[in-house]
Amino acid sequence: MHLEELARLELSEAERKKIESQLDEVVEYFNILNTLDTEGIEPLSHAFKLQNVMRKDECAPSLPSEKILSNTESKDGFFAVPCSVEEEG
16 A cells, blocks of 8 residues: 555554545545535635734833843853854864
8 A cells, every 4th residue: 555655554454444444434525525615615724713812012121131141051141052063173
């Protein structure tokens, strides 16, 4: 079965027949949906009408660097983190 190879699965013959039957049901359901008249119906990206609730963007003073860096290791006013890229040469 091609899908079995794509998913890198090894199925028994019983599992293969069960999945084949389930996929046939899915395809049949889509065939039923394809017969519906959708003329004039807008496509949806979600089943419910959702809106993002956003707060107003307001400028405010930031925390002082000393307070931000007080609970961490810092070097020259910046966060000190382990090196993640090795230099060549």
